[in-house]
Every structure is written in structure tokens, then in C-alpha cells.
Amino acid sequence: MKSEERIREFSFQASSEASQNIISDNELWTKFLEGDQGAFAQIYKEYVNDLYNFGFQLCRNREVSKDIIHDVFMSLRFSKSKSKIKSIKSYLFRCFYTEWIKRSKKESNLSSLSDCFAITASFEDRLIEKQIGATKIKYLRQALKSLTVKQRKGIMLFFYEKMSYDEVAEAMTLRNAKSARKLIYRALDRLKPTKTFMKILFSFHL
């Protein structure tokens, strides 16, 4: 009955925590493909919030977003053709997008595309605003509005969702990374303040 002191609990914790943190996107996907139940839960846990927000930007409707997420995860679970993917996140975004397109074709009353992916530029502190300059920021905010929906989406996937060009292409169903580059370059060119425009804006400010 009497036994030596042992810290079993502790060793369990250490091993499971390590395995949770180190696991990469790739490993997680492989585990999932092998039919690991935990991997599926992990994927949900890690990406559902990003996906929900992305979906909301796309369809501007929380209920529809949840519905589509449901369908995306369902078909993820049951689809037999698990193709090669760039990353789990961009793959999920792509599935959401294609499902959304499918639905919009069926139901014409789903929201129009013009107000999707509305972006703004916000700077955490005043110092940064000063450094960059009020005029420039004003221009940036104006210019963001002038982007097309597709450009806004590309910009946000690249800068906000932290995707590579490869992943942006996957998420947006573009042909390849080159097409994604093209899209984002164009958008950035629009955001770049032209000298004449800056002069006009500046004189207004005075």
C-alpha cells in the first residue's frame, strides 16, 4: 500500500503540452487525413473563428456564415477526395468561398457584393499617426474605399490573415501565386499616394 512519492501527473502534462504546441499545420493535416478524431477537433478549434470572421466579411450575415461553416466542416469530414493543400486555413477559406458562390447562384436575395470586405486603417497610437502624416493616412483611407471587392479581399488575406501568395491564390480560387501577386500589386498601386494628389490634399488641409 505504501509507495514512493511519484509525480505522474506532471510527466503527463509535460508530454501532452509539448505535442500540442509543436504540431505544425502539415502534421495536423496528415493526422486528420489518417482519420485522427483529435485532429479534426483541433482544426475546428484553431480555424473556426478566423473562418467565421472571413465568412462574415464575405456574406455580411452571421447566420449564413455559421450555416456555411457547418457545411464546410461536414464535407471536410466526409469527403473522400482530400487533395493536396497549401495550408489548412486557405483551404477552409476556399471551401467557404465556393460554397458561398453555390448558394448565391441559387438564392438571388443574398447580399450584394459591394459592401463585402470593408477595410479601414487604424493606428494604435497618435505618435504613429503623426509620423506617417495625417494627409497620407487620409489618402490611404480614401484609397481603400476605391479598391474593388476582390482587391480588398486579396489585401486582407495577404496582410491581415497573414497568408502567402500561394495561400491567397488557393483561398481566392486563383490559378496560381502569380495571379495573386498581380491582384495585390494592383491594389497596392492604387493605395500609393501620387504626388499630384498629395499636393491637392495637402493644400486642402491648409
Added chain:
Amino acid sequence: MTIKTKYIDYEIQDFLKDEFFVKWATNSDPKLSDFWDKWISEHPQKTNTILEAKQLIQSLQYKEEAHLVDDEYIRLYEKILKGHNITGSTKKRYTNFYRVAAAVSLIVVSFFTLNSYYKKLNNYYKKEKEERANYEVKSAANGEKLTFRLSDGTIVKLNAGSQLEFQEVLGDQIREVRLTGEAFFDVVKDVHRSFVVKTDKMKVETLGTSFNVNSYNEEGNHTITLVTGKVGVSTLDKSNYKILVPGQRAHVNKDAEIIISEVDLTEVNHWRYDILSFDENDFDEVIVSLERWYGVKVTIEGTIPTLDRFSGKFKNESLENILDVIAFASGFTYTVNEKNVNIKF
């Protein structure tokens, strides 16, 4: 052109287009900071350009963001696990899974509390109870176990020295019960109402199928062990949330973090089969268990051996037989007088 010289003539626009730069500016790869910190220090004339590019990247936000609240997060997952279909077009593919998921519907939750802690909580619940109408409390005193049904048909078995608080008619959105101590739940499946067990430290919510939870409280640390199915575990302040898969144990520590570890499932659940078990418990824990199990009061004279650890299983043993074993191991004598036990070292 090496990677270092490549950036010398870059303007803001060029940096914004550069994947390698953006990865660093969005903090998505901590390994890159070595390179960029060094590069900036070697090219001070570029510092402003780089910082501005970085700030521009970080300034981009959605005008309106959407987040899943806890409840939605769990319910959505539950729905996915159950294969509850909305569209209809894909229905056929999921029925099989649905059948499997619906076939299992057993839930066990068990919580241990130290006696003193339990009393404190009792007072707390009493106070809180007065503020809420239609709440019912069932409790099993030390030395007894109690089995009963909730309004939805769920069967609850309370272990000794435990208490369950619930609404006479469970809610139509969520079936919530509050537990002090340890209990076993056989939950009737209801796709539209999740079943939630709350303790003073955490919240356990079913995510569909079945689960078996076993928790042990030491200094307020609650532990939950999942045997089958899936559950969501969160801290009461909702700052942390984890989904458990079978074979995992979660415990909430003092910093309200949920720590997950793997466990041996055969060790879970002994009490339900009238087996009193100890697993590396110290003397105090053993005494508290005995008090609860047999409904006795134990007084101790002399010095308690703090380093002793006890493991063992007892099925339908008398209190005296167990005390004999422990007395032999720890070297004490004891007397039993009705419901009072006196231990002398």
C-alpha cells in the same frame, strides 16, 4: 544579388509586396526577427521606410468583425459532429455518421472536493440559491449515494458528500446543473439543448456523443477525464476553452489555465461500482475519502506522516478492514466508536 542587398533600394511599396517582409511585419514567423532586426541595424537609413511599411500593414482592419461567442462555438461543433443537415442535398452522406453518434449517449461527470471546501461552497450555494426561484437541490450525505432523474430523463448518481443543484424543469435553451462533489450523469440526448455541468471552477459542456468525466479537487483544482465522445471544458470566466478527446484529462490550475494530459481510462469511475480506490493519495486525502465513504468522523492524534502515499482498491470492504491495512502501512492504532474513529500515531 543576395537577400541582404536585395532590399537596399526598396521603397515602402516594394516592402509591402515582399512576402518575406510581410511575414515578419505580421509577426507570423518569429524566426524572421533575427534577420530583420539585424538588417535594420545595418541599414539605419532604411529604418523609417521599414517602420512605416510595417505600421501600414498592421493598421489594416476590417470595419466590422464577427466572433463566435462560447455558446455558438460549442453548438456549431455539436451540430457538425451530429451531422445535422441544413441543406438537405448532402444528407445521404451523413446519415451513417449520425446514427453512430446518436447511438452513444452516456455521460459521466464526477467531482471530488475536500470536506472543508465543500462546506464553504455549500454556504455559497445556499446564498445564491435564495436569489433564484425554481431551483431544486439534491444531496447525498457522507456514507450514502443517491440516484434520481432530472426533468429531461437524465439519470444522476451522486457520490457521498455531494450535491447537485438544478431547475425543476430544465431550460429549453440549455440544460444546466451545478455540482459540488462527485456525480455520475446518464444524459438523455437532446440535439437542441446542450447539457452543461458547472462547478465553482469550470464548466463542462457536451459536444454531442458521449463522455465520461472524472474530476478530483485538491485546493480547488478540478480535474476532468473524458472516456468517450467529446466535451468542451471552460473556466468560469470564459478566459479559456478546450475541447477534450477520449483519454484526455483536463485540470484547471490556479492561474485559470486548462491543462490537458493523457490518462489511463481503467482508473476512472471506480466509485460507481462501489469500489473505493486510492491512487497515490496522501494521508489527508485518504482520511477525507474514508469520512465521506463511510459517513464517519475521524480524529487524529500524533504526527501525520506527510510523505506517505497510498494506492489500492477496496470493493465492499468494511471500514475496519481498510483501517487495518492503512494502520499496518503507516504504523498507527485506532478505535471505532459508532460514527467516530480515533487514530493514534
